[in-house]
Amino acid sequence: MNPQSFIASLSFDIRLAPYDILGSIAHARMLSRARIIPARDAQRIITGLTAIAKDLEKGKRLPPEEDIHYAIERELIRRIGPVGGKLHTARSRNDQVALDLRLYLRDQIDLVLCEIERLQQAIVAVAEDNLDVVMPGFTHMQHAQPILFSHHLLAYAWMLQRDKGRLRDARHRTNEMPLGSAALAGTSFPIDRKYVARQLGFAQVTANSIDAVSDRDFLVEFCAAASLVMTHLSRLCEELILWSSSEFNIIRLADDFTSGSSIMPQKRNPDVAEIIRGETGRIYGNLIALLTILKGLPLSYNRDLQEDKPPLFDTVDTLQGCLAVTTPMIATLSVRAERMRALCARGYLVATELADYLTEKGVPFRTAHGTVKRIVGYCEKQHIRLDELTLEELKRFDGLFDEGALRVLSIDQVVHVKDSEGGTSPRRVRQQITQLKRLMRS
Numbered sequence: 001m002n003p004q005s006f007i008a009s010l011s012f013d014i015r016l017a018p019y020d021i022l023g024s025i026a027h028a029r030m031l032s033r034a035r036i037i038p039a040r041d042a043q044r045i046i047t048g049l050t051a052i053a054k055d056l057e058k059g060k061r062l063p064p065e066e067d068i069h070y071a072i073e074r075e076l077i078r079r080i081g082p083v084g085g086k087l088h089t090a091r092s093r094n095d096q097v098a099l100d101l102r103l104y105l106r107d108q109i110d111l112v113l114c115e116i117e118r119l120q121q122a123i124v125a126v127a128e129d130n131l132d133v134v135m136p137g138f139t140h141m142q143h144a145q146p147i148l149f150s151h152h153l154l155a156y157a158w159m160l161q162r163d164k165g166r167l168r169d170a171r172h173r174t175n176e177m178p179l180g181s182a183a184l185a186g187t188s189f190p191i192d193r194k195y196v197a198r199q200l201g202f203a204q205v206t207a208n209s210i211d212a213v214s215d216r217d218f219l220v221e222f223c224a225a226a227s228l229v230m231t232h233l234s235r236l237c238e239e240l241i242l243w244s245s246s247e248f249n250i251i252r253l254a255d256d257f258t259s260g261s262s263i264m265p266q267k268r269n270p271d272v273a274e275i276i277r278g279e280t281g282r283i284y285g286n287l288i289a290l291l292t293i294l295k296g297l298p299l300s301y302n303r304d305l306q307e308d309k310p311p312l313f314d315t316v317d318t319l320q321g322c323l324a325v326t327t328p329m330i331a332t333l334s335v336r337a338e339r340m341r342a343l344c345a346r347g348y349l350v351a352t353e354l355a356d357y358l359t360e361k362g363v364p365f366r367t368a369h370g371t372v373k374r375i376v377g378y379c380e381k382q383h384i385r386l387d388e389l390t391l392e393e394l395k396r397f398d399g400l401f402d403e404g405a406l407r408v409l410s411i412d413q414v415v416h417v418k419d420s421e422g423g424t425s426p427r428r429v430r431q432q433i434t435q436l437k438r439l440m441r442s
């Protein structure tokens, strides 16, 4: 490989083209307004750039060049002549690429925020449609206590709500305008950076030119937030995989989201969910790649920074793809309510209720816990469920048990009384849906 091809980035930074042109148009306007170049030259540059943008949209290719910045500049000069060379006055590719990245990422964050909200809406819709469906809740992958399926699913909507907060936060620091930092020291031309920032919708201009051309923290922040979104998707997918297995069999994924096996005709493999779970690792890898590029890198710009793009673009594409496919996967899953209820009968899910019952009668909880542990042991030996015990049997363990004790053992009742704030009772779950809907809109 020749060194020129080795350092080239056009094959991947081509996707910055629309942002590069947007930034250049704003820069040309500023150069003209500040009387750094004549207005008619600026106009020719802007017309030329606009035409290039249109052609690129139509699929026209750029001349082979080292990177997107050179490729567009060369194409401009080819079209309008040497006057096109005035565009690069008072700027460097170092502040130019920083600007392009910030413009690009700001847009991508907005797209990701929309995708996350769509997924949240799908989750809330499934939760509302299945609000009263009970299922076993797990800790340590062991049956713990009965919960509402809607409550469990909504946990993911809250994770995603925090993800949006992190992304908005990252967007905030992405939304600063670096152009005018030039190579690293700023420029001697009388530029108007705030005017460029206003044209491009940036909240402010960066304060230190050396920092501005060296900084890729905003990419790291995005990739960190993206890693956490992927973590949440991966956990959700893992549950979908488990829940649709024949052992659980409490949901069914729509056919589009499963594939058959090439050898076993009965298989409905949850490939989509598995791929999302699998891709998560690469997204973590992209974050580590970026951090490692920056670690120990002296100020200001070094060509190492060009290596920020492949991991960034991969994270953007993967995240958007995963979100876009998870939403319909959730929206189309079917809930096997009867099977969920049947599973609640196993595993002594209501044991805590029995202990709570004694506690309400004044028995210290620790003592009640011990008593119920012995009762569960007895049931295991007799091969019966807790709700199959007679009052006489219960009284053998503690004389304080009475008729009421048997009533607290119904699954619906158990869920109903978990009415503490954020708890699994239908009333509280409805409440969190209202709260979530309000927050999602803001």
Ligand code: ARG
Residues within 6 Å of the ligand: 009, 013, 067, 068, 093, 094, 097, 301, 303, 305, 306, 307
């Ligand atoms: N292609 C380069 C990048 O992506 C653009 C900046 C090049 N600057 C330079 N001084 N070589 O970072």
